[in-house]
Amino acid sequence: MNNSFKKVSESQTILTELMIPTYSNFGGKIHGGILLSLMDKVAYVTASKHYGGYCVTVAVDGVEFINPVEVGQLLSLKSSINYVGKSSMIVGIRVEAMYPKTGIISHTNSSYFTMVAKNDLNETDIVPGLILENENEIRRFYEGLNLKFMSKQKRDMLKSDFSHLSVNEIKNLLLNENCKVSF
Ligand SMILES: CC(C)(COP(=O)(O)OP(=O)(O)OC[C@H]1O[C@@H](n2cnc3c(N)ncnc32)[C@H](O)[C@@H]1OP(=O)(O)O)[C@@H](O)C(=O)NCCC(=O)NCCS
Numbered sequence: 446m447n448n449s450f451k452k453v454s455e456s457q458t459i460l461t462e463l464m465i466p467t468y469s470n471f472g473g474k475i476h477g478g479i480l481l482s483l484m485d486k487v488a489y490v491t492a493s494k495h496y497g498g499y500c501v502t503v504a505v506d507g508v509e510f511i512n513p514v515e516v517g518q519l520l521s522l523k524s525s526i527n528y529v530g531k532s533s534m535i536v537g538i539r540v541e542a543m544y545p546k547t548g549i550i551s552h553t554n555s556s557y558f559t560m561v562a563k564n565d566l567n568e569t570d571i572v573p574g575l576i577l578e579n580e581n582e583i584r585r586f587y588e589g590l591n592l593k594f595m596s597k598q599k600r601d602m603l604k605s606d607f608s609h610l611s612v613n614e615i616k617n618l619l620l621n622e623n624c625k626v627s628f
Pocket residue numbers: 501502503504529530531532533534559561569596600
């Protein structure tokens with residue numbers, strides 16, 4: 446049982462990486478997968494600092510790339526623990542890209558990684574509570590609590606298989622969609 450509490454600032458992390466040509470796609474922009482991998486890395490660092498041990502990535506929310514990232518930009522991933530439950534932690538990550546020459550910063554995306562603490566037996570483990578020291582931290586904690594609730598609802602919804610609808614009923618629901626039923 447973990448009865449300790451930690452401050453958000455104790456695990457806050459910034460990871461900065463130069464975007465090199467091997468990270469780019471045929472269009473010359475950085476692969477989304479490279480960004481996801483860097484986000485997963487910074488989420489792990491932040492969560493394992495808060496827990497004090499090994500963590501696994503369980504879910505990713507809010508991955509929407511607002512602006513493309515270009516070769517030559519410096520990418521900064523700023524992460525902090527927004528919410529903790531019993532064994533889960535929601536890590537908020539703000540990704541920003543900057544050209545070193547101009548210093549102009551663009552916001553690439555903000556995402557939320559749910560990480561779960563695991564002990565040496567690979568069982569879920571209790572994480573320290575969070576000390577909330579300002580209004581932002583209280584707001585983020587409450588947003589995290591709601592995100593946990595909403596993502597559970599989304600998971601339950603994705604489990605529905607719509608088998609209660611006949612194929613003809615589904616066909617009618619697809620009339621204005623970009624598809625053609627050919628049977
Ligand atoms: C996710 C996992 C830990 C759930 O294990 P479990 O025994 O079912 O545990 P629980 O249902 O008690 O869930 C543990 C916590 O995870 C959270 N959780 C479980 N599934 C979740 C999901 N799909 N999305 C978000 N949170 C989830 C629960 O809300 C709970 O949080 P809390 O302890 O803070 O209340 C387990 O399925 C696992 O280890 N998955 C593999 C993760 C992994 O290896 N990731 C690396 C990918 S390569």
